[in-house]
Amino acid sequence: MKKTRKVLDLTARAQLLLRELAKARQLESAGQVTQLCREITLVDGVEDALRAQLSDAVVEAEDWLETQAQARTLLCSRLEEAVAAADVPVVRRLTVLVNGTASHDRSEAETVVARQAVALTAQDLQERQEEILEAVQEAERARQAAERVRAQLTTLRRRPSKRRPVAAEAVRDAARKLVRAAEEAGDLLTARERELVETWRRRLGRDTGHESAGRVPGPGQPPEKRGPRQVGCPACGAEPGVRCGGEGSAHPYRVASARARPAR
Structure with a gap:
């Protein structure tokens, strides 16, 4: 009785792991897929048919992880080029893709590129x-x-x-x-x-022109003669004859007579 209950518990756990593995692949969570594959390989004491199903699931998941790793390598290469060119929009877009593609299993070089990308986007934001x-x-x-x-x-x-x-x-x-x-x-x-x-x-x-024109003449020069002039x-x-800035008032047309005094 106890053995039957143990087998049932192992079967239920194995089926739960298979469902979680399928869900993790749908979410493209490489880290979770890797962890579930490790747990599935430790399952023992189940029927042969279920054992074969578990083994096939692990093989498919490992193939999927390899595909993800290749995609990550390609994305990191493109990201490195974008960082070198300081193309911030491309860097921002590729960083999101790289982080979602097997980011848990990066190489040291890929980690350096990812850090440079984060620094570049942070500087651009500032x-x-x-x-x-x-x-x-x-x-x-x-x-x-x-x-x-x-x-x-x-x-x-x-x-x-x-x-x-x-x-x-x-x-x-x-x-x-x-x-x-x-x-x-x-x-x-x-x-x-x-x-x-x-x-x-x-x-x-x-x-300014009038000020410079009204200067005192030098020695021996006749005084400057100025006739009547219109004043704004x-x-x-x-200007004279133009409507004033005040409301409902016409410009006061004025004529000023200015005569230069002879220099003493």
């Missing part, structure tokens, strides 16, 4: 994270620059008054800050904002 962080920071700098542009335009749009006069140098300084901020803001500015910035850019160049809006930089 560089990608740094690029993303840099792009986020650059976008934030552009956003802040666009806010400065709008703040400077608001400042320059304010009209001077007797109580609140605006010095010409203060206007030029604000315009220079406006132009610098606009260069950093890039595409975050609207078409109208870019148009106003360009107007102030031209005015800065024009004012001091609030928004609009």
Whole structure:
């Protein structure tokens, strides 16, 4: 009775090992297949028919493992080439395949290649994270620059008054800050904002030309004669006759008469 029960237990275990072996092959788990083959070879005391079935299963599994090893060798060779070429997408894809193909039974050289592949993908991931962080920071700098542009335009749009006069140098300084901020803001500015910035850019160049033209003449040179000239809006930089930056207001057409004094 005890012998019959022992045979039944061995038969049940042998059948369980066969099912697990078939499942491991379906999952392409080479390590589990190798372990199950070792356990099956230790099974003893079963009927001859079941013994033959176990032996055939082990032979088929070993052939499958050999095929997996050859595939792993080929994949490792391709992986080594991809690592040498620093082809990160290919390295990442081949690493997944190599890890799933008899990764438990690698040679020393294959282990070195696998480690190099992991190091390369880790370095690429770090560089990608740094690029993303840099792009986020650059976008934030552009956003802040666009806010400065709008703040400077608001400042320059304010009209001077007797109580609140605006010095010409203060206007030029604000315009220079406006132009610098606009260069950093890039595409975050609207078409109208870019148009106003360009107007102030031209005015800065024009004012620089007037400053150099109004220098004191040297000895023996006649004083420079300057006739009436049109002056742009001091609030928004609009040209004479062009609509001002303020809402619903036309540009105040002004003519300033400037005469050079003779040098003393």
